[in-house]
Amino acid sequence: MEKVDHLSDERNKAEFNVDEMKIVWAGSLHAFQVSNRISRLVANDPVFEKSKRATMSRKELFKNTLRKSVHAWKMINELRLSDEEALRLRSFMDQPGFVDLHWGMFVPAIKGQGTEEQQRKWLPLANKMQIIGCYAQTELGHGSNVQGLETTATFDHQTDQFIIHSPTQTSSKWWPGGLGKVSTHAVVYARLITNGKDYGVHGFIVQLRSLDDHSPLPGITVGDIGMKFGNGAYNSMDNGFLVFDHFRIPRDQMLMRLSKVTREGKYVASDVPRQLVYGTMVFVRQSIVSSASNAMARAVCIATRYSAVRRQFGSQNGGTETQVIDYKTQQNRLFPLLASAYAFRFVGEWLKWLYTDVTQRLEASDFATLPEAHACTAGLKSMTTSATADGIEECRKLCGGHGYLWCSGLPELFAVYVPACTYEGDNVVLQLQVARFLMKTVSQLGSGKVPAGTTEYMGRAQHLLQCRSKVQKAEDWLNPGMVLEAFEARALRMAVSCAKNLSKFENQEQGFSELLADLVEAAIAHCQLIVVSKFIAKIEGDIKGEGVKNQLKNLCYIYALHLLHKHLGDFLSTDSITPEQASLASHQLRSLYSLVRPNAVALVDAFDYTDHYLGSALGRYDGNVYPKLFEEALKDPLNDSVVPDGYVEYIRPLIKQNIRSARL
Numbered sequence: 001m002e003k004v005d006h007l008s009d010e011r012n013k014a015e016f017n018v019d020e021m022k023i024v025w026a027g028s029l030h031a032f033q034v035s036n037r038i039s040r041l042v043a044n045d046p047v048f049e050k051s052k053r054a055t056m057s058r059k060e061l062f063k064n065t066l067r068k069s070v071h072a073w074k075m076i077n078e079l080r081l082s083d084e085e086a087l088r089l090r091s092f093m094d095q096p097g098f099v100d101l102h103w104g105m106f107v108p109a110i111k112g113q114g115t116e117e118q119q120r121k122w123l124p125l126a127n128k129m130q131i132i133g134c135y136a137q138t139e140l141g142h143g144s145n146v147q148g149l150e151t152t153a154t155f156d157h158q159t160d161q162f163i164i165h166s167p168t169q170t171s172s173k174w175w176p177g178g179l180g181k182v183s184t185h186a187v188v189y190a191r192l193i194t195n196g197k198d199y200g201v202h203g204f205i206v207q208l209r210s211l212d213d214h215s216p217l218p219g220i221t222v223g224d225i226g227m228k229f230g231n232g233a234y235n236s237m238d239n240g241f242l243v244f245d246h247f248r249i250p251r252d253q254m255l256m257r258l259s260k261v262t263r264e265g266k267y268v269a270s271d272v273p274r275q276l277v278y279g280t281m282v283f284v285r286q287s288i289v290s291s292a293s294n295a296m297a298r299a300v301c302i303a304t305r306y307s308a309v310r311r312q313f314g315s316q317n318g319g320t321e322t323q324v325i326d327y328k329t330q331q332n333r334l335f336p337l338l339a340s341a342y343a344f345r346f347v348g349e350w351l352k353w354l355y356t357d358v359t360q361r362l363e364a365s366d367f368a369t370l371p372e373a374h375a376c377t378a379g380l381k382s383m384t385t386s387a388t389a390d391g392i393e394e395c396r397k398l399c400g401g402h403g404y405l406w407c408s409g410l411p412e413l414f415a416v417y418v419p420a421c422t423y424e425g426d427n428v429v430l431q432l433q434v435a436r437f438l439m440k441t442v443s444q445l446g447s448g449k450v451p452a453g454t455t456e457y458m459g460r461a462q463h464l465l466q467c468r469s470k471v472q473k474a475e476d477w478l479n480p481g482m483v484l485e486a487f488e489a490r491a492l493r494m495a496v497s498c499a500k501n502l503s504k505f506e507n508q509e510q511g512f513s514e515l516l517a518d519l520v521e522a523a524i525a526h527c528q529l530i531v532v533s534k535f536i537a538k539i540e541g542d543i544k545g546e547g548v549k550n551q552l553k554n555l556c557y558i559y560a561l562h563l564l565h566k567h568l569g570d571f572l573s574t575d576s577i578t579p580e581q582a583s584l585a586s587h588q589l590r591s592l593y594s595l596v597r598p599n600a601v602a603l604v605d606a607f608d609y610t611d612h613y614l615g616s617a618l619g620r621y622d623g624n625v626y627p628k629l630f631e632e633a634l635k636d637p638l639n640d641s642v643v644p645d646g647y648v649e650y651i652r653p654l655i656k657q658n659i660r661s662a663r664l
């Protein structure tokens with residue numbers, strides 16, 4: 001049968017080379033080729049089928065995850081996939097599971113915090129998956145406040161062991177992914193106590209389950225914490241609890257790269273600087289920012305294709321109705337999200353570079369840029385995940401009623417994505433770390449210390465505190481210098497205003513608590529400036545492909561001007577722009593929407609997502625939405641029979657007015 005493409009008209013309208021844009025989106029020709037090949041490999045393998053997840057019981061879903069994970073592992077080995085290809089395969093498999101934590105947290109923790117000897121012992125086992133690990137930090141009583149953790153690791157001089165213990169119910173480990181049912185080992189964070197002194201929280205490698213029959217070792221109680229938000233969704237993951245009852249591990253299972261305990265029980269800090277741990281944190285957070293762009297892109301791809309297919313109102317003389325994507329309200333909600341997907345992609349790319357830079361500097365014992373790198377990754381993790389979670393929900397609404405159907409792919413995407421606002425640091429707590437860093441930077445202005453990296457603009461404080469925007473006509477908002485100056489002035493003025501208000505308090509900490517909300521706003525303004533500036537840097541660079549750069553320029557200014565519009569209060573109250581300039585920005589934004597409109601479908605095609613990965617009846621490549629919706633509906637277990645179970649017991653007695661015969 002000939003394939004229909006309901007979106008071919010849309011694709012024909014594109015004013016740029018989509019294949020070249022695919023390469024820009026992927027980051028390089030090589031990255032595109034890997035993603036393209038691996039995503040199709042996954043899509044064509046029946047084991048990776050995922051459309052029935054919503055109707056599976058928790059146990060079926062969990063077993064299905066085990067099956068997929070082991071099948072993926074087999075493919076990785078048989079096809080001798082590289083680390084990069086294996087990572088892509090797990091990501092296109094698109095089912096949260098224990099492997100995410102094994103590769104994403106357990107292995108990096110050993111690499112970052114283990115001595116060379118410990119790495120030689122544990123990494124080969126982990127790399128072959130002969131042991132499966134998780135990352136057990138959070139407890140029932142404490143997550144954000146890591147220093148408040150209660151689990152103890154007390155050194156026993158006589159046996160040369162640590163005794164790991166959960167002294168209270170609130171000290172039970174609670175949340176670690178992969179812990180509940182699968183992991184054989186964990187990196188456990190506990191308070192190190194030796195010679196009666198508490199040295200604070202440290203990491204330990206702890207075996208949890210027998211490698212013969214998988215039963216928990218004596219002294220360990222472990223299980224799953226129960227169902228989470230949304231059907232299917234994140235419930236494929238066995239987030240777990242863990243209670244220790246005086247469980248013993250050999251001394252050499254303390255992760256000893258940064259500090260160690262000697263045979264005599266002496267605590268010795270190593271000469272390896274503590275800051276090295278931050279390198280791992282920068283790595284994990286940059287990968288979260290990349291995932292944010294992926295999740296945003298998935299949601300936007302679904303909403304854009306469906307908005308082009310869906311028609312409501314506007315028919316004249318029996319003609320076709322208006323595509324909902326042509327409504328300016330739809331564009332005003334959708335196109336900034338499309339622009340955000342690209343913006344987060346490029347800032348994620350830059351963060352990868354930053355990670356390499358930080359690592360090289362750390363190796364040369366240069367810690368100068370670390371606080372700035374740490375603050376900016378924390379802030380970007382927070383800002384991009386919050387915007388993405390909100391963006392997915394907005395895309396669901398953009399798809400009207402059908403967006404609420406499971407088979408739209410959006411409810412599950414939201415349910416799986418939204419905890420990214422909480423794990424790896426609660427988003428508000430992270431912005432407060434950024435705010436502390438900003439307050440410190442402001443307080444040092446004038447001291448001769450020159451702000452660097454993403455705070456470089458603060459070095460131009462004198463100018464930025466006084467300057468007036470030079471925007472005079474709408475097109476001026478397409479001038480990178482003018483856009484950047486408005487964002488820099490706003491961010492700096494908000495930070496300086498917080499610093500001034502803080503200085504009114506005698507007690508700085510009390511002042512900080514009072515001003516928390518303002519401080520978070522200032523931190524967000526700083527992070528938005530980073531994303532805007534990295535997008536501008538991207539479009540000012542060398543970009544190949546007919547029309548590609550033009551499209552990216554349009555998206556870049558949509559991203560910036562939409563933020564300006566959304567946070568107009570900040571821009572106006574800090575006097576960074578005038579009300580007239582704000583209205584010119586809105587005018588320019590509307591023109592940009594018109595430029596993006598004919599390219600919208602091609603711009604989401606550039607993500608190169610397979611229908612398998614999208615998992616959406618609404619976002620299908622061919623736009624053949626309505627037959628697919630029917631097909632999905634008919635698959636529902638309720639439609640297995642025409643007359644439902646329960647008819648005889650309940651419906652019939654009700655309509656026959658014979659309730660007494662109902663089996664209650």
Ligand SMILES: Cc1cc2nc3c(=O)[nH]c(=O)nc-3n(C[C@H](O)[C@H](O)[C@H](O)COP(=O)(O)OP(=O)(O)OC[C@H]3O[C@@H](n4cnc5c(N)ncnc54)[C@H](O)[C@@H]3O)c2cc1C
Pocket residue numbers: 101135136137138141142143144145174175176177234239419422423424425426427428429432516
């Ligand atoms: C799906 C999922 C997977 C997870 N996986 C793991 C894992 O593998 N391993 C692991 O160890 N943990 C894991 N976690 C736990 C996660 O890391 C913590 O939940 C997270 O760090 C937040 O901490 P919390 O739960 O203590 O939140 P809380 O800190 O209790 O947050 C509650 C509220 O208090 C606010 N708040 C807290 N402190 C402050 C402050 N100083 N100032 C202002 N407001 C504040 C927060 O903003 C939030 O609104 C996972 C969590 C989830 C949801």
